[in-house]
Amino acid sequence: MNAPHDFAMKSDDVLRVELEVFRREHRDLDEAISALQERGVSDQLTIKRLKKQKLYLKDRIALIEDRLTPDIIA
Template structure:
């Protein structure tokens, strides 16, 4: 009963979605720490915020792919 377990594309997408969400939360935490500590330079903060926004866009696209359209 040692059949190889391969993930289907939907399962892989859900795993990727969780990784993206975790990365987004980590960036949010890092940005918050930099802003509250006052030690973050503006260029770094801008780059982190841009990266966070790009992750949010990827999350939204992947959620749209994984969520079936329901026409009522």
């Protein structure tokens, strides 16, 4: 996996593409978790792992958004 400091070496265009990919993966995980919970699948370990991966993606999304958002002092 890429370390957070790798963002400084990437162009804004590359970061925007990664942001969209991470957002799509986050949505897909959300749908997968919902589907497992609705079916009543009792594999809590799988659900827990998917939720952990979803949180990781959320953190990556936040890091990229912070990098892409200019620091404007109001």
